[in-house]
Amino acid sequence: MMQGKTIAFLVAPEGVEQVELTEPWKAVKQAGGTPRLISTAPGQIQAFNHLDKADTFAVDDTVDNVDVGAFDGLLLPGGVANPDFLRTVPQAVQFARSFFDAGKPVASICHAPWTLVEADVVRGRTLTSWPSLQTDLRNAGATWVDQEVMICTDGPNTLVTSRKPDDLKAFCQAATDAFG
Template sequence: MTESLNGRRVAFLVAPEGIEQVELTEPWKAVKNAGGTPELVSVRPGTVQAFHHLDKADSFDVDKVVTDVRPDDYDGLVLPGGVANPDALRQVREAVEFVRGFFRSGKPVAAICHAPWMLVEADVVRGRRLTSYPSVATDLRNAGATWVDEQVVVDAGLVTSRNPNDLPAFCAKMVEEIGEGVHRGQARSA
């Protein structure tokens, strides 16, 4: 697994604040350890503020602004959670369209905890099987998804997990799916 992502670029899409730090840093390390290149994409330049639940944690430098990138620039997308992060992102049209573009092109997407709210907003969960933080389950079902309470769920290139406790399984499946490349079934919900 050490070089399974060599030459692959992975976008991590986050809001300016409210990111659950461990849901950013652990998948980031997994991409780097697999030989990939992670890039932090946000809605504005500068830094983003991460949190440990409700307490401020570290700040991270933004690599790219979502209006300056396209899904074609990347081999996969990671959506970290945190309650405020996806709630803020889903209000930014360009961020929602960026997510939708990964599904249209069949590229792998990994979303953890509250991040599937972005998938609901992008209208890409209909007919899909996934998991999330339990409070997002009703939103996912209302958007046409089948929600299950499992550590990690993979559905044709879409990787989802419930919370930080699931990070080891989430990171392993995320790296595996991005390493496999385009998944034709991913586009079925776009």
């Protein structure tokens, strides 16, 4: 169980895949944890169902206002635009990297490993993602595998990765186990 654990969900102001945000969010809450929505700007984020606008969600805090010490883990939802934007924001990249530096668990789904590539934390690790990221991940020194969920314990922390929304059940279980 995750009683008393606080998990940062790092998302861009626009472009997160809604189901990759909402399903892990529910899983963290059901496991007794507290999810917090962290973004690069205050206000609301705009989620998407693939390429169509979906719901908006209130930001709890901004990446330049929080410290890794306030969290027990990091969850990076996917969507193409979400990590593509995050990897261009130095504070967001540093926030993600700080979880690895602190040895805290990280979970990343779909296109979200792009942020981890930019943070230079995938070298020597085995992970999965949306298939179009495999060359980027290999070029960054990772071993890419095509499987529902990959739990990598090579390194200072646990890294849980999955490929796509169809993998969410396994991803949510592995992520909450790692965070717990």
